[in-house]
Amino acid sequence: MSEPVSALNKAGFDGIAHVQEIGLQGMITLRGNLAAKDLKAAASAVAGVAMPGVNEANCEGERGLCWMSPDELLVLCPYDVVQANTAQLQQALTGTHALAVNVSDARAVFRVSGPVAREVMAKLCPVDLSPAAFSPGMFRRTRMAQVPAAFWMVDEQTFQIVCFRSVAQYVFDLLSVAAQPGSAVNLF
Amino acid sequence: MLTLQCPYCGVAADETELSAGGEAHLKRFGPGSSEEEFHDYLFTRENPRGVHFERWRHSHGCGKWFHAARDTQTLEVFGTYKAQTTEPPKDIRDAITAKRPGWTWRDVA
Known part of the structure; x- marks a missing residue:
């Protein structure tokens, strides 16, 4: 079997914030009735965290659950167990109207970290990223310049961003430009 | 610039996170309808200066379709509501009446 590689092979950029493609991350799209007991139980069993509320992400290390839409969850897990976890989800949801698909290789994942990480993101997204409005634990799907993206905060100074793999270079370039040395706005 | 609150998430x-979906609450005329009905369904649209009802999709977000009631002249948004309805809900109509007494839109008032 061929060796899996991430979109940009862990490319990094240092400016007013550090931009890093974090490499391979297991991601499973889970669609179904998020209020259903068996779906909640199956998702929590695989991710090892509790169900997130609306617009929230529950993440611990490489594992987590993110609320994508009223009928969609993003299940995060280490890349090497993603196939096993997808099968486990499908097994647990047999007979229910639900769908679990391994989308790890269709996505790229970035981290933006540093004291002005909020600014770097705020330059690109039509989202209120002030500390009062967006904090760790929250999750947001939005637009970064011209492409769809989703992000959450790992801690007070770190964003984790998920985008489509086909636009990984574009997103990396966007983040690098937004993090150019000397471009701090000092808004937050 | 328009900011709409998605009723789902x-x-x-x-506005740039959304996709516009045209006029809301259209009744579909398909097979079996008269040519005139089909023509109107395809081409005839409201074009009001003032209160208007539109469909929008939160395309760069949760992906759901919803409805918005707004004023095309002032860009004021009266409210947004879920797509699972064939007419504007009463609370939205009341909110418009409070600000635009005597408004009408198609056969809604």
Whole structure:
């Protein structure tokens, strides 16, 4: 079997914030009735965290659950167990109207970290990223310049961003430009 | 710039995060309808200066379709509501009446 590689092979950029493609991350799209007991139980069993509320992400290390839409969850897990976890989800949801698909290789994942990480993101997204409005634990799907993206905060100074793999270079370039040395706005 | 609150995920979404879906509450005329009905269904649209009802999709967010009631002249948004309805809900109509007494839109008032 061929060796899996991430979109940009862990490319990094240092400016007013550090931009890093974090490499391979297991991601499973889970669609179904998020209020259903068996779906909640199956998702929590695989991710090892509790169900997130609306617009929230529950993440611990490489594992987590993110609320994508009223009928969609993003299940995060280490890349090497993603196939096993997808099968486990499908097994647990047999007979229910639900769908679990391994989308790890269709996505790229970035981290933006540093004291002005909020600014770097705020330059690109039509989202209120002030500390009062967006904090760790929250999750947001939005637009970064011209492409769809989703992000959450790992801690007070770190964003984790998920985008489509086909636009990984574009997103990396966007983040690098937004993090150019000397471009701090000092808004937050 | 328009900011609409998505009734599904609650996000205050910027216009650029949304896709416009045209006039709301159209009744579909398909096979079996008269040519005139089909023509009107395809081509005839409201074009009001003032209160208007539109469909929007939170395309860069949760992906859901919803409805918005707004004023095309002032860009004021009266409210947004879920797509699972064939007419504007009463609370939205009341909110418009409070600000635009005597408004009408198609056969809604």
